[in-house]
Amino acid sequence: MGKLRVVHYINQFFANIGGEEKADFPAELRVGEVVGPGLAFKASFKDEAEIIATIVCGDSYFNENLETAKAQILEMVKAQNPDVFIAGPAFNAGRYGVACGTVADMVSSELGIPAITGMYEENPGADMFKNKVLTIATKNSAAGMRDAVAKMAPLALKLAKNEKIGASCEEGYMPNGVRVNFFEKERGSKRAVKMLLSKLSGKPFTTEYPMPSFDRVDPNPAVKDMAHARVALVTSGGIVPKGNPDHIESSSASHYGEYDISGVFDLTSDTYETAHGGYDPCYANQDADRVLPVDVLRDLEKEGKIGKLHEKFYTTTGNGTSVASSKAFAAEFSAKLKADGVDAVILTST
């Protein structure tokens, strides 16, 4: 097998063209040349990979002619068709960091070529791109080049070889919102004791799971005329027709169910049950109205308190089902509910 092919992106400063006064240097492709930090990568790659081309671009030129520069660079990379693309490292240079993040993101998303970059964690490019591009955390100046290359080069090789990427703390990239399992050296309880001792003595410690922030959606206006409203039922409690015809999983559901309740006035133990594996199922199996109140809504419909109970209900098991899956399910059936003219939804959870 031949050597893996690498294209490297750097700015005017690292190409030894000049500092700020040369920052308007336009994008330039140097085929077959290894420039500046590229030499350190070359040494680190040994015989496994080679830099087949270096792209040099001034930071001002890139940021002031963004669309043109992006198009030019994309063409250059495409023509070289490398196995992996490396941008930087940019350390604490802000515009360089943003440029590295932008081109690396573009190369991976538009050309499907794996790409990485590296920069200091306070570089503005880090916050902008660390969730899109594997970004190695580096020191804040070029004095950290050796250390940066020592992490970037092996990760680039893994990407080029399409190998499994380890957790952020193993590989040295900034946490990117993708949780990856790995084996620590010490068991969890030992890590907890150590973390507590650090916390108690005011020493620094790193949580293994930083708390997320949640997004919010503004409430919709209230229902004006309930007596004529079409009300739909949705549940994460896993209520399904007896026998679970669509095999909704007891945990980590891969799909949702859509079931017709036209002419159904009461859910009984003979007709409905729960597929949910996260709670004691016997109460819901005895009487699924305890989770999905069809009986009461039929009464309210008869009495004219609501216009109509929508003929379909939607169901899945919330148990261990990822937020992204439930979000996708809900986005899909919400569109159906909207199209069917549903005015209000009652969502029940166990």
Added chain:
Amino acid sequence: MVKEVERAGIPVVHICTVTPISLTVGANRIVPAIAIPHPLGNPAMTAQEEKAIRRQIVEKALDALQTEVSGQTIF
């Protein structure tokens, strides 16, 4: 899920037992339920009593849907 229904432009009420989770996941209209395995029922009651309490919760949910809210509200 509740947030996606809201995002689709349909007013939604979340009936659930663990209201702190509902607050965390971002539901706007929240009605507390009875218990996790039987949010809208109570096996300790007679069938009639149970249906009455289920109706109370559903009516509360309908009230919530008819109430303007500016942010997350537990009814």
Added chain:
Amino acid sequence: MRLEMGHIHIKDIRFSEESKIVDGVLFVCEDEIRKIVLEDEKIKSVTFDIAKPGESTRITPVKDVIEPRVKVEGRGGIFPGVIAKVDTVGSGKTYALKGMAVVTAGRIVGFQEGIIDMSGPGADYTPFSKLINFVMVCEPEEGIEPHHYEQAVRLAGFRVAVRLGELAKELTPDETKVYETCGIKEGIEKYPDLPRVAYVHMLQSQGLLHDTYVYGVDAKKSLTTMMSPTEIMDGAIVSGNCVSACDKNTTYHHLNNPVIHDLFEEHGKTLNFVCHILTNENVYLADKMRSSDWTAKLCRMLDLDGVIVSQEGFGNPDTDLIMNCKKIEAEGVKTVIITDEYAGRDGKSQSLADADVAADAVVTGGNANQLIRLPKLDKVIGTLDYVTKIAGSSADAIMDDGSYEVELQVITGATNEMGFNCLSAR
């Protein structure tokens, strides 16, 4: 309270005419043990098998894992209030059979029994692949309620473990460890400069098939309470639950609670291990609020400086965990919490159902949704009938080559939230 733990290392298990332990080999008389299992008329039949590390063997559906122990000196007996009479345990001398376990298996009752692979990639994720397992597969009588069957199998496992433990009573342990904590005043006088630390242990108590018992008391019916940390070593807490296999605390985990053992390692050196606080994970919101209020209150009354909080299960118990953390921190007591994650198969989702800024020190047992390919193994103890139905699996888990593609969730003990394993995630 002072407890001396004697370890008897078991190197092999063999079937024999007579039950005994000789030179680290456990000989088991099947007929004798069968009688002990069948004392319960709800169990129709039982078969026994032995699974050793490295063998091409899969045990499923696994219900509980138990380490045999015997009380040699001091009050009470193993599993007080369940097998032995109610009496305060945790002092005197106890022997444990190390390197082995009793594993109960049998027809599924919920969705949440697990898999133990003795070799292959699955074996890396369960601590029980490293033990010699004495497996009992129980068949229920026709027509019995699932929860009665679950209870019958659970109790049979304890009886068998106690019987096997008794075989060690007259032996000399290979290794002895002493665990000792002191009274409140004594501790303050003895360790005036060490931070006062306790362990807040959340017990799964969500109802039928999701319960935990403390001295035989169903944890959901108890207010937050406390024990001496050595009591668990005599089986004060037993598992009675079928939450997802990866993060349920089996009775083995309770007997060998890693947080308690690791806090003991530091006791008197860097911290003063004050006590073991027990709280629950109930299904009513009022219970969750009351229990976490009480946890925080006890932490304050004990003048603690820090606590480690461990969870069991996931989903709504995440709220109990966050409530405990938030309220304890609000009392000025520093917390570290141990949990696991359900971040989706791609790792991109929110890991916990609840969150709060107070939870700034988290230890994770890994992402339970991560997929793993379990190859076909030569021998199955139990039955594969339920592999596609248990939590963490799916109808299309079976691959063409006979392997299973499932989530770590199905593997017994894989993402344990007491921090039993090295698995983590970032």
